[in-house]
Amino acid sequence: EVAVDAEPAPGPIPAADDTLHLYFLCAHPTLPPASAVALTLRAVGGLTTRQIAAACLVPEATMAQRISRAKRKLAGLPLDRPGDLATVLRVLYLVFNEGYGGDVDLAAEAIRLTRQLAALTDEPEVAGLLALMLLHHARRASRTGPGGRLVPLAEQDRSLWDTAMIAEGVTILQRALARDRLGEYQAQAAIAALHADARSAAETDWVQIVEWYDELLRLTGSPVVRLNRAVAVGEADGPQAGLAALAEVDPGLPRYTAAAAYLHERAGDLAVAAELYAEAARVAPSVPERDHLTREAARVRQLLRP
16 A cells, blocks of 8 residues: 555656646536636636635635535546636636736746647637737736735836737737637737737727727627726727716626726716725725725815815
8 A cells, every 4th residue: 555645656757747738627528617617726726715706706605615516526527528628718817817916926827828728729719818918917017016006007107018028919919810710818819919009098099999899799798898898988989988888887797886986087077986986995806906996086085175
């Protein structure tokens, strides 16, 4: 009998990285995508149940049950039928986002694995996801200020952006788009590329960004995309047009109130904006975001004083 913690027998070290293979195994065809995402983030990505719940916008207890059910469903099943590519891409994107904005730095690992996957397939959506990650990661140094203070895109120091990484992301995206098989990650990357291409916030091509959001909405029907599109419409066509677009969005959506506050401020409704910023701060999903929105509420209140 061999002890569980016994040293492995000497031998050649395999050259292949099994991590990506594990992602596919966790995306087992017997699991619904939501469960496959949760299990993979827990078992392979190393995230805690609380972090996964926050990333997926569900209560922690709900996520714990989802992971437990996934484990029970896979118990005793042969893991020789790997899951589908779409689920794996979603997992990689969630890992990247948790690493990008959370307290676990998994962004570089997600990029590494997506590069590995891109080398194994010519699927344009894999290239689109890699481009999207690179374009977001290139702006990382400018996203926070002293003490972890959140810096909005419009106020970021663009000289801190990694221009080589942006160029690589744009090149990968252009090759993917040339395949003429548009998917949601390519559309998201196109929006990120337009932001990266602007020398200043004022020079951003918001009209094109709205057009890409229209494509993304057609592909996904996502309420979050509809929310982001409303803000982009406000930049392209004015705050009243943005508020009209926002009226078509579910008010219960995370960050809805923050978007409404911004558009009302742009429209000159400062009293309404101040209240909405304060309300958004109370329900913010993270401490840096809460602190940022609290500062915005205070700033707008200051403008209201004689």
